[in-house]
Amino acid sequence: MALLEIENLAVEFQTSTGPFRAVDGVSLKVDAGEVLAIVGESGSGKSVSMLAAMGLLPWTAKVTADKMVFDGRNLLGMSASERRKIIGKDMSMIFQEPIASLNPCFTVGFQIEEVLRIHLGLDKAARRKRAIELFEAVGIPNPAERLGHYPHQMSGGQCQRVMIAIAIACNPKLLIADEPTTALDVTIQKQILDLLMRLQTEHRMGLIMITHNMGVVAETADRVIVQYKGRKMEEADVLSLFESPKSDYTRALLAALPENATGDRLPTIGEIFKGAAQ
Template sequence: MKKLLEIKNLSIDFQTAGGLFRAVDHIDMTCDSGEVLAIVGESGSGKSVAMLALMGLLPWNAKISAEIMQFDSKNMLSISKKERRKIIGKHIGMIFQEPMSSLNPCFTVGFQIAETLKLHLGLKRAQRRRKAIELLELVGIPAPETRLNAFPHQLSGGMCQRVMIAMVLASKPKLLIADEPTTALDVTIQAQILDLLLALQREKNMALILITHDMGVVAETAERVQVQYAGQKVEEQKVDNLFKTPHHPYTLALLSSLPERASGRKLPSIAGLVPGQFDRPPACLFAPRCSFAKNLCNKKVEKQSNALGQALCNFPITYPQQKSANAKV
């Protein structure tokens, strides 16, 4: 059975004044219907860029190369712009980080939802209005009839994010990409939005890709997690295993730097910074900050097997009980 989304060896370079900058470096990714995949990483780890490439939303100075980039058995690399426009927004929906700035301030919420309905579903005016009200109800906006005439600035951040979700759901997408959907929101609203996204995902059997930097959000929502660092995928595991037995030193360091896991007053922090354009290490990108790094790490880096979470590391962390635990499952 073919997966809904299959990406293999995706690399994205940006042509900048200082030369080529590799934002995404040989990333593989799959996501199937009914699955929740989380992509975690710090800023600059290429998590949004990879998704924007799939949507075809990158600027002209981006160079995309991939072995496979398939969605629903269509090759998204060779597809024409016209064809792509039929897919994005309809079969692939995307929610962006800043709900306030991703809606057009000049038009009412109702107009903006109706626009999607007209373009992708070809509904008539009265039908559009009915459908828009229905959608706003679905995402839990009170008094949807009156809200249709509201402008984005009249709504709160949480409300705007709900409108965005309603807009995306209008065309019943097969894949929903949520790019930091709750970063700009308060925790109580964040909980509401996450619950809503998961409920809708389950109900419509969508594939959901959740891009985030919040480990808490990952732990509460995802099934499978992919950790990215400086444009590379460094680890992929099921969510339970990732938090119990991280194999890549970066994942381990990231998890232990969380205040929740700290035992003492000092947090075990990761020294140094994420490498930039001009100070990229030769082999393993995490080596300069890694406490397990040896000389070999500056020469080459190997990807480990599935059992070790595909960790991109020469010396992945292993756990003695892991074999028996796997056997039980």
């Protein structure tokens, strides 16, 4: 049985010009211990799909699906209070823009201890001990001291590590990483990816990696879903996707990588995709 299984997911937002369908008929599943990458250019509905599964979209969004099951539990039939017991504990997410995702009014220590208090019911001493252990696990130096710092007192890479510590605090069964290396320099990107893969292996978590970086996909994923304009264009194991992509859009994504440039000018995805469709 899949850890997370979604069939025919659709997400619609109301706009000033009428309804806009951001996700249209996406299906996916991920097993325990598996790494699934969801790849596509910005605006392809990757993050919205996962926020819908987490129940974190605004109430104005219309979310429908034929099936949305996590760890044998029907997410579609859950009340908001029932889902809150799962989100952040069994199913967790590392959000884009770590500095924007952390509350600037509270120390990072308070924010990680709040998760431990709500989901595990730990007392103050146990929460602090666990928070220090988590900061050590994600490679934050001087963890006891860092607990008292505010997000603005930490670098982007350190804030990303705080977000990872919060996300894994309760040893989730499924971790969703939304562009976990965005805006980080290359050295820090490698450290963050290595950290995520180590934690995924140690805890046998299901991991969904949302990215537009095909290098990250090649390095981390077991299977890949390619999305374009809210639709799933292709799904394959990672080797098959790179060696023999089936959809024109996937071929366009790969052809637009700098290392695949054949002329003086790198073509855009739109140019390649348009040409393939003609």
